[in-house]
Amino acid sequence: MVHMIRMVRRGKEKREEIYEPVEWPPKRREDREPPRRGEPSPNPERRRERRREKVPAK
C-alpha cells in the first residue's frame, strides 16, 4: 500500500517552500473582517513583490 504513495511522488521536485498564511484556516473574502484604518495590509508577500518593481534610474 505504501508503494501507491511512492508511485505518486516521483519525478523532479522543487526546493522546499514555506507557506505561512496570516489567516488560518483560510476564510472566504467576504467573511473576513475588514482591516482597521491604519493597519498594514495582511498580504506581506504582495508588498514585497511591489517593492521589487523599481524603475531604472535615468
Added chain:
Amino acid sequence: MSEGEVRTPDYSRAIAGARAWRLAPTLWARMGGLLWSHAMLNAWTDREEKVAECDMGHPAPAEGCSCGVYAWQNVDVMRREGYAPKDHQHIAGVVAGRGRVIRGGLGYWVAESAVVLAFFDDGYPSPAPDDSGVPRPTKAEAVEAYGLPVIRYDDFNDFCDDYGLIRHGS
C-alpha cells in the same frame, strides 16, 4: 541551513490543492474519520487540520520519504492522473496546505498540514441505503459533518481566489 535557523516564509498565504479520499468503508473506520487516504493508511479526523507525522521520527515532509499530506495542485491534474472519483465510495475536495511544502514537477504537493475547504460535486452521489442494515458513510454525510460548500470542478480557481490561496499550475 542549520537546524534551528528560522527561514523567512516564501508565502503568507496557504497553497491551494485538490485531492480525493475514500469514504470510511466500515463503522470501525468511521470512528477514525469519514475521509481516508486512497490506500486506507490513515484517516482525516472530521473537521480537523490534518498534520503530517512520520514513523521515522523526522519532520514531515522530507526528501526521500513518503511522509506528508498530499494534494494535486489543481483539479485538472487530479483528473488527468485518474484520482477524480468515479464511484460513490470516493469523494474529492479543495484543500489548503501550510508549513513546509515540497512541490513535484508532476503537479502534486506534499505539505506539513492541510485543511479541507470544500467538496466537489463529482456526479457520483452515494446510493440510497441498501437492505443489508449496515449503514455506510455517504458523500452527503461528509458534507454535513464538515459543514462545507459543494462546488463544481470548474469553480476551483474562483473558489481558491475567494479564499486567498496560492494557486500553482493553472
